[in-house]
Amino acid sequence: QKEVEQNSGPLSVPEGAIASLNCTYSDRGSQSFFWYRQYSGKSPELIMFIYSNGDKEDGRFTAQLNKASQYVSLLIRDSQPSDSATYLCAVNSPTDSNYQLIWGAGTKLIIKP
């Protein structure tokens, strides 16, 4: 059973601080990794993806991937109240004949003004 684990939270972070969200996965053959943001009552929105080990930065967001340790993280710098949402980690894992996205249960992030 392929799994993606996330701390459900809530993770409470003061406004302006760095929010750090973590995700671990079980399948070493996983190829690509995604972070989605989901506001309450809305659908998930893709905010970051990473394919190679190391860091990838996009504005205030940085995705970090460590395939040896099988974890991927998302850092949000200068956190804003509008960043309050549930963050979903998704991992593209091989099946017998193709790939399938495996989803974590999400971490609820609360940014306190």
Added chain:
Amino acid sequence: KAGVTQTPRYLIKTRGQQVTLSCSPISGHRSVSWYQQTPGQGLQFLFEYFSETQRNKGNFPGRFSGRQFSNSRSEMNVSTLELGDSALYLCASSLAGGGSSYNEQFFGPGTRLTVL
């Protein structure tokens, strides 16, 4: 480029009825995946269609079925509705879906189904 569209946005049905939900992917995308989301359960994968063929399937009973048309639009059907089927049903569009090691998916707004 227009995003993923889903219709209807809201639906109220009674137990035992059946329902059909529709999803139109982003232009050029050939893969459509369907998910069920309930409070506290996260995203549960239903199935993926690519070029009118079901490519992947989750662990849902046979009451849940789907299909894809030649224009990549997809429909999902739930027969003999149960109270536990009340959920947000999300469709996600991807260029190649599970056929690619990348598999970036873009979600529609969802259909909120309430079963009474």
